[in-house]
Structure formats: structure tokens, C-alpha cells
Amino acid sequence: MSGYNTIAFDAGRCTGCGECMDACVQAKSEDGDLAHSRIRIVAGEAPDTWELAMCRQCGDPRCVQECPAAALAKNAESGVIDWNAETCVGCLLCTVGCTYGGIVWDESARHVIKCDTCGGDPACVKACGEGALKYLTTSRIYNEFGDLEDLFVPGLAGCQGCNTELLMRHTLRRVGPEVVLATPPGCVPGMGSVGYNGLTGSKVPVFHPLLTNTASMLTGIKRHYQRQGRDIVALALAGDGGAADVGFQSLSGAAERGEQILFVVIDNEGYMNTGMQRSGCTPYGAWTSTTPVGREAHGKRQDAKNLPLIMVAHRCAYVATASTAFMEDYYAKLERAIEATHRGFSYLHVYSPCTTGWRFPAQKNIEVARKAVESNFVMLWEYTPEEGLHLTRPADDPRPIEEYLEAQGKYRHLDADQIAHIRRHIDENVELIRNLCARPAASPLPARTALT
Amino acid sequence: MNATPASASLDRSAEPRDAQSKPKIMVCDGNQAAAWGVALAGVDMVAVYPITPQSSLVEYLAKFIAEGKIDAQLVDVEGEHSVLSVLQGAALAGARTYTATCGPGLAFMFEPYVRGPGMRLPMVMSIVTRDTLTPQSVWGGHQDAMSVREAGWIQMYCESVQEVLDTVVMAYRIAEHHDVMLPVNVCHDGNYLSYGAARIELPPAQSVAAFLGPKDVNWHVALDPDRPMAVDPLTGGAGGPGPRMFVNYRKSHCAGMHHALRVIEEVHRDWEAHTGHRHAGLIERYRMEDAQFAVMTLGSMTGAAKDAVDEAREAGVPVGLVKVKTYRPFPTAAVAEALAGVQALGVVDRSVDFGGGCGPMYRDALAALYRLERRIPSLSFIGGLAGADLTVEHFHRVFERTRALVGSAQGGDTVWLNEKD
Known part of the structure; x- marks a missing residue:
């Protein structure tokens, strides 16, 4: 099944000009009255901000559930929620059900109106000069992988708003049941994936390695199955502390030996499961429970170690960084990473913000993750020994770092010097990564062009 | 025995594949004997990291695997913790495994070491015993193995090079026995057994295969997509079934140790039936029949001790010897029974129990003596630390001091044997 297309809105780019609404009424009504527009740009709570009221063509639409007359239905072909004038009784229950203001009463037309995406060629998107509206395939992952079995049980006990559970479920769906899953102590088993007191959270063979020996235990497992001729994915879902700090020796050893393991590090920049202590991946300036803020101290004094680059130095078969805000990018990398385990060690480093430990509201997780990438605080790239390193989602026009820092309570105390330090560190890192991107000789393009 | 360099080359004439039906006679040191034991045991995976005085053992293993004498995977990793x-990962996937370590390597390995028995993984690991740091030392002593004596592994100490080979093979039968399912340390003394060469008999591969039977490693706990299960989920905590489950795990572990006392004896008898090689499983009584007093020994010191007993008997001294082979589980009942008739006891340790200021086996012996109705005076002797030699003359001094206890009520302060050597 192909993915559904939908209209996406970037509030940061919207100027409230209203061109989209004009285009909609031109396309959808005869009198051009803005009251007929199926897209509405409304003023946000903060000054000069704009929000979108429009049908999201939901996957699990409330309007369809509320409708007593079966006048609304999700079109399996297009994904659009179709409204049927013949059966509509005009009860308006659908307008109550929709939280997006996506279906509304049109007084002059005497019936409800909603977006139908103009049959796949939306007029509003073409009219938007600011790039705030885009017509995108958003459900590709859902549709391609939704049919695969979720190999974790329902009801894992992650914190509210945690993206790590999302990542775990997606990863294991794709890897499939021919797997042995290692979850060293941390958030991944903490939410119950191995289980408690005789109950388990996984449908696959799963275990707690020690915090220190994940890559080594997987080595033994994988090697023995190789000896038996069985093709089984030896998969780690590990935290940054267990990978970068106390577990680094076994990780480095396994990478050096080229063990055919898929090692996924979920980086939430510290020991978040045990009470938010500092790890080697905690960034400069961050508050943690062991880098507190007081008269004599102002958060962590050192920069984070760049673990994925250290893995590149091991010349692993595949190394990539990813973010929970860019799942399609992650999926593409997961595919390559699984394939690379047939040649050697495969390493994925996924940044996953922690709502509790980083101190931001639960609903802001994706936003924080996205801002990290868009400000170059996190860079998304991939590496193979053959192709070298290249950016998969370059932020050529990055957001100011303050936007990222201000979104989190753990940076609330930063002074100007500390922010300057972080900015300098990002600049150095961007230069370093871009220099490394320029190195591979495989590309026929001039290095600079390949970057941008 | 004196230390011998570890550079002895392999005896190529004695390959197990050529030795299907007849035993081979060869001369080798204890480290090579352990490697021959591994070659006979049908091991799937060997992980290694070198450390003195174990290094030549893993060199032999690597060479045997490279030459096809052992059909196993060699994983040469970056440290003992990973070894x-x-x-453990391989065992959970069903592999029969082997490694060896000692001293600081064992200390570094401690975290997975203490975990293994609780997972009931039937693994075999040699400890080529070495004294622990600090003071800096690379020489033999039992302090490394003694430091982990309560971690839940079975620990057996060897007296001779032949016993090293035989015990490595037997250890798999013991570990994989369904009533036991515990990892086994085969301890052989650094320097004296690791490098000391002796004539040994390599049993024919056929008899060993018949003795060992089919591999049976992960029937009870597995990481296998064909049998998906969660291995070692969290237990414990107040409320709910956690504490009860945890107690059950601990109790069944103790039951496994208890069963091991029986299984070790059975396996030693069966080994003798298959190979003709006879070793005591738990303890060996040497000239104990009419002994007035006894000494207890552990490991390679027993050779010198037996010679000293023979000389003393010639001179009319009524001494007997109890050699402990199985140190964990401690064969308390067997020791108590062996000592039931003596009037004094001397216990010689090659390590220190810092909590008691005596040898660790001395404490175990006291616990056994407490089972007897009579009070028997006893002394702790500590010798052979950091590679020091325990000679026949040392044992004559042990006999003299112990005999002097006969008729007294108490023992005395710990005697440090090599203090004035």
C-alpha cells in the first residue's frame, strides 16, 4: 500500500497573509467569500503567530466515529475523509468531534465543509509563497510497517511523551522476530521490555546484559548462531551511558573485531532512568542531578564525547546518527544498518529527548528533537567505509541555538558565556563533520557541492 | 616441581583425531594438559585474553584451533570482562564454552563472574591460580580463586598435570548435569602446575565422547528465536511475587550446589570406568586409617605433603592427610567423617582469610570439626604465597607443630610457613 498524502503546515514560516484561504475559496466556491474557505489561518496566542484550522485527514478520525448517519468515511484509496451530502443529516456532531477545526458549518451552503485536498492537487499549497504549506507523503512509515507485527507488548511503562518507546517499537517491527534483543540497564528495560517478576514485555528473545557487556554477550550469541548457519539479528537497544561510558570497552572491542551486530544507542544525554545523572554524552552546560546548578557550579563543565564519530574511527560497516523527529530518515538508515550486519559491525546513534530529565512539557518532545537538528546541535549523517561520511539532512540555514536551549529547563541557568561556548562548540563540530564529508573520493561531485 | 618456561612446543604426535581408540602417552605441562582437555570435550567456543601464568594455555588453545585439533570458534577479545x-551469550545460544584466567584477570571478570551461576549456565573455566595484587606479584597462590569462593561457582583444585586434563573434561559432565546446572572452575596452581611438565595419558577420543554424552547447555534458559523467552527479568522488591521468586532462585542454586556433591563423586567414578584414571572427587584420604593427627591440603602442595607423610610414617609419626579437591561446595560431611578419629588437625592454605587472620580452608575445616562431638585442637598454616615453594621440609614442620597439639585443648596462632625462608 502506498502512503497517503496530506497537507503539512509549518507555523514558523506562516506570515498570516491569507493567500491560502483566497486560493481555497477560488477553487471551492462560486462567490469567493472567505467564509467558504476550508483552510483557516487563525491568530495564535502569542503575538504574530499563526495556527492552522483544517482537516488533518486523521488516521483514526473522530468525526467519522461521531457521525450517526455514516456521511463521513476515510477513503482507503486516497486517505481523504470524504463527506457524503446525500446521507448527511446536518447534526453537526462531527464539528464537535474534531479538535482541529477541520470540519465546520457553512451557513450559506447550509452544510458542513471540509478539505478534500482538491483531489491531490491542493490550491492552497500552490498559493503559499512562504513555504508554510507543503503537500507531503506523511504516512509512508505507517503504511509500510503498520502491517508488521509489533513485537513489544502493549503497555510499556515509558514516561509520558517519551519518544524512546516509539523508536523501540519501530525498530523491532522492522528487524522482525528472528532476533535476539539485548537491552542493558536503562530506560529501554526500565519500561518493562525484559519484564518484572515473571512477566515479559517482548515477544522475542530478550535479556538484560550487564550495563558493561552488551556488545560482548551479543558477540557470543551471534557467533554461535553463525556457526550453526542461522541468520539471526543480534540487536542492542542501549542507552548512551552504557555505550559511551562503562560499556564502551566491550563496544569498541566488538566493533574492532567486526562482530556482525546491530548496535542502536538511544541517546538521551545521561542516565535518565536512574534519576538523570551525567554521562559522557551529556552536553556542556546541561543540568543533571550530578552536575547541579548552584553558587559554585552551573551544569556540566565538559562537552559531550562524540560517540558516533568514535565509531566511525573504528571503520564500522555502517555508522549513522538519527533523530526521533525524522523517522523516515531513521527508517532509511535502519534498512542500511540491518543490511550492513552481513558485513560487519553496524552502529546507529539516535537522539531521543527526555521529557523528564531535560525538563520540558511532554507534548514538546518531537519539537525539541526537531529543533536540535535544525539548529545543528545534532547533525544527521551516515558513514560507510566505501562511501565515507555524508549529511542526510543538512541544516544549511540553522535556527539560532537559543531556540533549542530555551525549549528545555535543563539549560535555564545558562549565562551568555556558556551559550557562547555552546555556539562555538557547534560551529567547530559543523566544520569537523563537513570536512569529513568532503573527504570521500567516491563522489564525482566537487566536495563543496556534495555538502549543500 | 620447579617452574618451567611456557615455550614448550606442541607434541604433534598426540592429536586426538589420531587417538580414537588408544590412549596416547605424552609429556606436557598443566596449561597444555588443560588445552588437551578442551580438545577432548567437544567445545564450541573459546574466548581468550592472556594473563600470566595462564597465557600459554590460551596460546595452546589458539594453536589447537588454528591447526584444526579443536573444532571451535576462537573469540580473542579485549579483556577478561568480555571473555x-x-x-555467557554463547551458552545462552546453546554453546559449550571454555576459558581460563587468573589473578587481576579474574578480578576484572568479577561482574559477569558473579552473574553466571544465577543464570545456571553450565560453563567451565580454569583458574590458573595466582596471588592477588597488591603487593605486585605474578606468581602462584590461591588468593584469586579464594576471593570468589562465595560467588556460587563450583571450584575444584587439581593436584597433578593428569588431574588437570581429566578434571577439565569431567567438569562439563558435572556442570551440565540437570541436578546441578552450575559453572565450574577447574583450579590449577600457577607456576607449579601451569609450567610443571609431567607424563600424562591422553584418553582416546572415543571413550571421552561416550563419557560426555550429548551436549545439553541451554535446555532451561535460552536466547533463541525458536524458543522466545525473557532471560533474567527483574525480580525482588517488597510487595508482589518478587521476593518469593528471588528466594526460590537462591534456594535452588543452593540445591544445585548440594546435588553437586553427589554428582561429582558419580562423575569421577564414571571417568575411571571409561579411562581407568582414578581421582578422588571430593576429598582424598591418604594414610588416614590409623592416623593420630592429620593435615589438610589443597592443590599441588599435596604432592610434597604426601612425600612428607610417607617419610614421617617411615619414622613412626602417626600422620595422615586429607586432600580437598572440591572446595565449593565444601564437602563438610566428608571432611568431618575423615577427621572423626584424629586428635589434632593442621590445615595448610595458599591464601589468606583477612577476616579471620588464618587460611580460608581452615575456617571451612573448623565448621566441619564442629560437627564432631569431641573438640579437636587445630592450627592454620599459610604458605606458598606468591609462588613460594612448599617443600617436604615445610610439611615436616607442619606435622611437628600439629602433633604438639595432641592432648591440648586449643590450637594457636596462624603459622606463616615461608616467613623465614
Whole structure:
């Protein structure tokens, strides 16, 4: 099944000009009255901000559930929620059900109106000069992988708003049941994936390695199955502390030996499961429970170690960084990473913000993750020994770092010097990564062009 | 025995594949004997990291695997912590495994080491015993193995090079016995057994295969997509079934140790039936029949001790010897029974129990003596630390001091044997 297309809105780019609404009424009504527009740009709570009221063509639409007359239905072909004038009784229950203001009463037309995406060629998107509206395939992952079995049980006990559970479920769906899953102590088993007191959270063979020996235990497992001729994915879902700090020796050893393991590090920049202590991946300036803020101290004094680059130095078969805000990018990398385990060690480093430990509201997780990438605080790239390193989602026009820092309570105390330090560190890192991107000789393009 | 360099080359004439039906006679040291034991045991995976005085053992293993004498995977990792971790993973996937370590390597391995018995993984690991740091030392002593004596592994100490080979093979039968399912340390003394060469008999591969039977490693706990299960989920905590489950795990572990006392004896008898090689499983009584007093020994010191007993008997001294082979589980009942008739006891340790200021086996012996109705005076002797030699003359001094206890009520302060050597 192909993915559904939908209209996406970037509030940061919207100027409230209203061109989209004009285009909609031109396309959808005869009198051009803005009251007929199926897209509405409304003023946000903060000054000069704009929000979108429009049908999201939901996957699990409330309007369809509320409708007593079966006048609304999700079109399996297009994904659009179709409204049927013949059966509509005009009860308006659908307008109550929709939280997006996506279906509304049109007084002059005497019936409800909603977006139908103009049959796949939306007029509003073409009219938007600011790039705030885009017509995108958003459900590709859902549709391609939704049919695969979720190999974790329902009801894992992650914190509210945690993206790590999302990542775990997606990863294991794709890897499939021919797997042995290692979850060293941390958030991944903490939410119950191995289980408690005789109950388990996984449908696959799963275990707690020690915090220190994940890559080594997987080595033994994988090697023995190789000896038996069985093709089984030896998969780690590990935290940054267990990978970068106390577990680094076994990780480095396994990478050096080229063990055919898929090692996924979920980086939430510290020991978040045990009470938010500092790890080697905690960034400069961050508050943690062991880098507190007081008269004599102002958060962590050192920069984070760049673990994925250290893995590149091991010349692993595949190394990539990813973010929970860019799942399609992650999926593409997961595919390559699984394939690379047939040649050697495969390493994925996924940044996953922690709502509790980083101190931001639960609903802001994706936003924080996205801002990290868009400000170059996190860079998304991939590496193979053959192709070298290249950016998969370059932020050529990055957001100011303050936007990222201000979104989190753990940076609330930063002074100007500390922010300057972080900015300098990002600049150095961007230069370093871009220099490394320029190195591979495989590309026929001039290095600079390949970057941008 | 004196230390011998570890550079002895392999005896190529004695390959197990050529030795299907007849035993081979060869001369080798204890480290090579352990490697021959591994070659006979049908091991799937060997993980190694070198450390003195174990290094030549893993060199032999690597060479045997390279030459096809052992059909196993060699995983040469970056440290002892990973050695045992790799093998635990392999065992959970069903592999029969082997490694060896000692001293600081064992200390570094401690984290996975203490975990293994609780997972009931039937693994075999040699400890080529070495004294622990600090003071800096690379020489033999039992302090490394003694430091982990309560971690839940079975620990057996060897007296001779032949016993090293035989015990490595037997250890798999013991570990994989369904009533036991515990990892086994085969301890052989650094320097004296690791490098000391002796004539040995390599049993024919056929008899060993018949003795060992089919591999049976992960029937009870597995990481296998064909049998998906969660291995070692969290237990414990107040409320709910956690504490009860945890107690059950601990109790069944103790039951496994208890069963091991029986299984070890059975396996030693069966080994003798298959190979003709006879070793005591738990303890060996040497000239104890009419002994007035006894000494207890552990490991390679027993050779010198037996010679000293023979000389003393010639001179009319009524001494007997109890050699402990199985140190964990401690064969308390067997020791108590062996000592029931003596009037004094001397216990010689090659390590220190810092909590008691005596030898660790001395404390175990006291616990056994407490079972007897009579009070028997006893002394703790500590010798052979950091490679020091325990000679026949040392044992004559042990006999003299112990005999002097006969008729007294108490023992005395710990005697440090090599203090004035």
C-alpha cells in the first residue's frame, strides 16, 4: 500500500497573509467569500503567530466515529475523509468531534465543509509563497510497517511523551522476530521490555546484559548462531551511558573485531532512568542531578564525547546518527544498518529527548528533537567505509541555538558565556563533520557541492 | 616441581583425531594438559585474553584451533570482562564454552563472574591460580580463586598435570548435569602446575565422547528465536511475587550446589570406568586409617605433603592427610567423617582469610570439626604465597607443630610457613 498524502503546515514560516484561504475559496466556491474557505489561518496566542484550522485527514478520525448517519468515511484509496451530502443529516456532531477545526458549518451552503485536498492537487499549497504549506507523503512509515507485527507488548511503562518507546517499537517491527534483543540497564528495560517478576514485555528473545557487556554477550550469541548457519539479528537497544561510558570497552572491542551486530544507542544525554545523572554524552552546560546548578557550579563543565564519530574511527560497516523527529530518515538508515550486519559491525546513534530529565512539557518532545537538528546541535549523517561520511539532512540555514536551549529547563541557568561556548562548540563540530564529508573520493561531485 | 618456561612446543604426535581408540602417552605441562582437555570435550567456543601464568594455555588453545585439533570458534577479545560475557551469550545460544584466567584477570571478570551461576549456565573455566595484587606479584597462590569462593561457582583444585586434563573434561559432565546446572572452575596452581611438565595419558577420543554424552547447555534458559523467552527479568522488591521468586532462585542454586556433591563423586567414578584414571572427587584420604593427627591440603602442595607423610610414617609419626579437591561446595560431611578419629588437625592454605587472620580452608575445616562431638585442637598454616615453594621440609614442620597439639585443648596462632625462608 502506498502512503497517503496530506497537507503539512509549518507555523514558523506562516506570515498570516491569507493567500491560502483566497486560493481555497477560488477553487471551492462560486462567490469567493472567505467564509467558504476550508483552510483557516487563525491568530495564535502569542503575538504574530499563526495556527492552522483544517482537516488533518486523521488516521483514526473522530468525526467519522461521531457521525450517526455514516456521511463521513476515510477513503482507503486516497486517505481523504470524504463527506457524503446525500446521507448527511446536518447534526453537526462531527464539528464537535474534531479538535482541529477541520470540519465546520457553512451557513450559506447550509452544510458542513471540509478539505478534500482538491483531489491531490491542493490550491492552497500552490498559493503559499512562504513555504508554510507543503503537500507531503506523511504516512509512508505507517503504511509500510503498520502491517508488521509489533513485537513489544502493549503497555510499556515509558514516561509520558517519551519518544524512546516509539523508536523501540519501530525498530523491532522492522528487524522482525528472528532476533535476539539485548537491552542493558536503562530506560529501554526500565519500561518493562525484559519484564518484572515473571512477566515479559517482548515477544522475542530478550535479556538484560550487564550495563558493561552488551556488545560482548551479543558477540557470543551471534557467533554461535553463525556457526550453526542461522541468520539471526543480534540487536542492542542501549542507552548512551552504557555505550559511551562503562560499556564502551566491550563496544569498541566488538566493533574492532567486526562482530556482525546491530548496535542502536538511544541517546538521551545521561542516565535518565536512574534519576538523570551525567554521562559522557551529556552536553556542556546541561543540568543533571550530578552536575547541579548552584553558587559554585552551573551544569556540566565538559562537552559531550562524540560517540558516533568514535565509531566511525573504528571503520564500522555502517555508522549513522538519527533523530526521533525524522523517522523516515531513521527508517532509511535502519534498512542500511540491518543490511550492513552481513558485513560487519553496524552502529546507529539516535537522539531521543527526555521529557523528564531535560525538563520540558511532554507534548514538546518531537519539537525539541526537531529543533536540535535544525539548529545543528545534532547533525544527521551516515558513514560507510566505501562511501565515507555524508549529511542526510543538512541544516544549511540553522535556527539560532537559543531556540533549542530555551525549549528545555535543563539549560535555564545558562549565562551568555556558556551559550557562547555552546555556539562555538557547534560551529567547530559543523566544520569537523563537513570536512569529513568532503573527504570521500567516491563522489564525482566537487566536495563543496556534495555538502549543500 | 620447579617452574618451567611456557615455550614448550606442541607434541604433534598426540592429536586426538589420531587417538580414537588408544590412549596416547605424552609429556606436557598443566596449561597444555588443560588445552588437551578442551580438545577432548567437544567445545564450541573459546574466548581468550592472556594473563600470566595462564597465557600459554590460551596460546595452546589458539594453536589447537588454528591447526584444526579443536573444532571451535576462537573469540580473542579485549579483556577478561568480555571473555566471560561472550561465553555467557554463547551458552545462552546453546554453546559449550571454555576459558581460563587468573589473578587481576579474574578480578576484572568479577561482574559477569558473579552473574553466571544465577543464570545456571553450565560453563567451565580454569583458574590458573595466582596471588592477588597488591603487593605486585605474578606468581602462584590461591588468593584469586579464594576471593570468589562465595560467588556460587563450583571450584575444584587439581593436584597433578593428569588431574588437570581429566578434571577439565569431567567438569562439563558435572556442570551440565540437570541436578546441578552450575559453572565450574577447574583450579590449577600457577607456576607449579601451569609450567610443571609431567607424563600424562591422553584418553582416546572415543571413550571421552561416550563419557560426555550429548551436549545439553541451554535446555532451561535460552536466547533463541525458536524458543522466545525473557532471560533474567527483574525480580525482588517488597510487595508482589518478587521476593518469593528471588528466594526460590537462591534456594535452588543452593540445591544445585548440594546435588553437586553427589554428582561429582558419580562423575569421577564414571571417568575411571571409561579411562581407568582414578581421582578422588571430593576429598582424598591418604594414610588416614590409623592416623593420630592429620593435615589438610589443597592443590599441588599435596604432592610434597604426601612425600612428607610417607617419610614421617617411615619414622613412626602417626600422620595422615586429607586432600580437598572440591572446595565449593565444601564437602563438610566428608571432611568431618575423615577427621572423626584424629586428635589434632593442621590445615595448610595458599591464601589468606583477612577476616579471620588464618587460611580460608581452615575456617571451612573448623565448621566441619564442629560437627564432631569431641573438640579437636587445630592450627592454620599459610604458605606458598606468591609462588613460594612448599617443600617436604615445610610439611615436616607442619606435622611437628600439629602433633604438639595432641592432648591440648586449643590450637594457636596462624603459622606463616615461608616467613623465614
